[in-house]
Amino acid sequence: MDKVKALQWTPKGPDIYGAINSLVIGQALHTGIEKDVDTAIKEYFASYPVITDHHIDEAIKLEYLLPKVKEILPEGQSEVQIMTSDFIGFIDRLTPNDDGTYDIYDFKYSNNIKNYLNSHQLHVYKYFYEKMTGKKIRRLYFVFVPKIQIKQKKTEDLRQYRERIKSELEKAEVKIIEVEFNYEKVIEFMAGVKHCLELKDFNKNPNYLCDWCEYQEFCEKGWDYMLLPENKRRNVDTIEKKVIWLYGSPFSGKTHLANQFPDPLMLNTDGNIRFVDSPFIAIKDIVKIEGRVTKKTLAWEVFKDAIAELEKKQNDFKTIVVDLLEDTYEHCRLYMYDKLGITHESDDSFRAWDKVRSEFLNTLKRLMNLDYENIVLISHEDTSKDITKKGGDKVTSIKPNINDKCANKVAGMVDIVARVIADGDVRTLSFKTNEVIFGGGRLTVVNKEIPLEYSELIKVYEEVNSGKKSETTQPAATTGRRGRNTPEPEKPAAQSPTSQPEEMQRKEIADKDRYFYHSESDSYWMVKKGEELPIDMNAEISIELDKVEWEDQKKQAEAATSKTDEKPAEPAKPEVKSETPPATSTRRTRKPRS
Secondary structure: OOHHHHHHOOOOOOOOOOOOOHHHHHHHHHHHHHOOHHHHHHHHHHOOOOOOHHHHHHHHHHHHHHHHHHHHOOOOEEEEEEEOOOOEEEEEEEEEOOOOOEEEEEEEEOOOHHHHHOOOHHHHHHHHHHHHHOOOEEEEEEEEEOOOOOOOOOOOOHHHHHHHHHHHHHHOOOEEEEEOOOHHHHHHHHHHHHHHHHOOOOOOOOOHHHHHOOOHHHHHOOOOOOOOOOOOOOOOOOOOOEEEEEEEOOOOOHHHHHHOOOOEEEEEOOOOOOOOOOOEEEOOOEEEEEOOEEEEEOHHHHHHHHHHHHHOOOOOOOEEEEEOHHHHHHHHHHHHHHHHOOOOHHHHOOOHHHHHHHHHHHHHHHHHOOOOOEEEEEEEEEOOOEEEOOOOOEEEOEEEOOOHHHHHHHHOOOOEEEEEEEEOOEEEEEOOOOOOEOOEEOOOOOOOEEEOOHHHHHHHHHHHHHOOOOOOOOOOOOOOOOOOOOOOOOOOOOOOOOOOOHHHOOOOEOOOOEEEEEOOOOEEEEEOOOOEOOOOOOOOOOEEEOHHHHHHHHHHHHHHHOOOOOOOOOOOOOOOOOOOOOOOOOEEEEOOOO
């Protein structure tokens, strides 16, 4: 097998990010039985980079079925490990009996009861647990949690579909079935292990399971060897190759950021290359007329040819940028239409959808395997789709403008997915992710939002490599208003009744006894001659009053209130100049009424 074949190969099998992935749902089921429903659903959602309506459907099923299981399952110890020199395993639930014996329960989220009842699993658990501990296992049980597998009809909306799911759940029954212990099952298991260890020739046995095997192409196409790496430990402490997926609204600065990477080559699909100075290859259909013959090279072929040329590594580029990723997917579709002789995937719905997606992902895997310092993917932002929560509320999904199955696969190929946000003149790079916002990655990022600058993005990788939090500057707007991404100004500390506000502090000396009206505290402040002069820097200039003006205002206040029985509050009279300044530099007086 040559190098190109190795780079083209992509594992097949079930979609690891599918909503009904058996491993993910099985793990959530175990968590729900051992802990609680909320923890199980939270763990289930955390296994995916973005949540769709299909994930919500599965969460509804778990939320309904888990209490049913816990209601009929006896209490006991969970995840009990069996470890001997010959076997390692985990018992889902080990329950004690009054006579000192134990029962074993194993959970299965499946409708395939018959096959599990014929398995070796529980027999092997009993044999090795008793051998390890000397304790007696009395009974063996499988706990079958039914899978509700119905599809949404074209004639029903999402609400009607979920009502039908709930109707099926109400009819579902959790079954606990006892398995009678059989020593022959243990012997068969051990003989099978011995046979596998001694086997030299592995003959082909083609069947429907081949479609789930990641080595199907190696087997069926006769690839009988693989390129083996050098037997040497790799340094995983540092990340040398950066693989990033950026998405955001048009003109938010995605291409500008990619242009800041060292020695970039743009594989450009939309012609938006005018304001960046990096070399580029236009990924578009090429039409050549040679005499009476018109030759057309499809854009997808141009893209694949560019990757093939980059694989030769006969250049000095350090960064490869794909701008835009969703355009390359559309080019791939048109290429496959031409190859398959169809006008849409629905013309051959049993194969075409999978063939298009496989062609796209296989080629993209070749791109990701390129030996360059940086691989940058760019996509537009899609906010056209709503997610319907269990309660019926709709929230807008923010994700790259590419179909979910491809998006989930691509997310698994990159280090991190980041969203570019433009708020006025503020440009930021956000690593936030939740059930609404598509994002995340294998890097642990401390600062979830950074300025849209290459130097700040590099700090994220430096932070990961060093294991320390980097000093990241906060984005600043060039306009006077504060955008949503601008940090909130620090609030002044709470002021005590006798302390001077922080914002009024300024080291200027009063030339005489003076009084100032502070609007925030609605009171007057007196500063004696020789003390620091306060000035309100954040509001309008304070009203300055000397002794004479103060007395005049006091008289006016008394005259204004003489018609009522209420006695006006008298502000503190200025003190005579003292040689010894008081302990505090300020005194507060009540504002006279007008």
